[in-house]
Amino acid sequence: MPHDAGPGATGVDPEKLWLRPTEPRRGRRPSFSRAAITAAAVTLADAEGLEAVTMRRVAAEVGAGVMSLYSYAPDKETLLELMVDHVSGELPATDPLTGDWRADLKTIARLQRDHMLRHPWLPTALATRRTPGPNTLAFLERALAALRPTGLDGAAKLEIFAQLTAFVSGHVSYEIAQAAATRSPDRGAAEARYLIAVAADGHHPELAEALSAPGRALTPEATFTRFLNRLIDGLDTA
Structure with missing residues (x-):
């Protein structure tokens, strides 16, 4: 066996x-x-x-x-x-929607992120899971209802929800890995020195320009919000 x-x-x-x-x-x-x-x-x-x-x-x-x-x-x-x-079953499946599908999708994504951070094993589990149960279906139903104002067909709505969930899952995995890395300050300092040296070697002008750009808020919440906004605001429903 x-x-x-x-x-x-x-x-x-x-x-x-x-x-x-x-x-x-x-x-x-x-x-x-x-x-x-x-x-x-x-x-x-x-x-x-x-x-x-x-x-x-x-x-x-x-x-x-x-x-x-x-x-x-x-x-x-x-x-x-x-x-x-x-x-x-911890995810709210019956809270009212606003009717603004982009805003509602962002709320759903934030709920997913908080949920996965509470259960850090979830991103790995979701990558191999295939049979949604009743609690999962209830949350999916809410996401599909949020997408109703788009006028998209059912297949497209399912694809968008899958795309959103994959984004959140991948980002949470990255957050967890980064949090572990910050617990090793020597490693973080070494990585910073390495990038500075690479940017100054003259062979990576695009990277040098990117690293010299004004800094942005780097808290996990701020980073997630920027990435999420790019994803949702860029969705094409035509």
């Missing part, structure tokens, strides 16, 4: 996962549930990263045997789907 894979693990069946409720088990009621297993996995991922989430670790957290978990999540891939949808 592959490491951390349940019996017969061949990928996630979305119908079985999301449309068919977990059947009650005979005998004594178990002391844990699919929701408890998912919450334990999320807690582990938040604290230690996705690599810490194994069926064995999660079983230990809920006080269950590893094999008993397979009735609720037959493999780690399924558990990851459950985790992503579980935390997606």
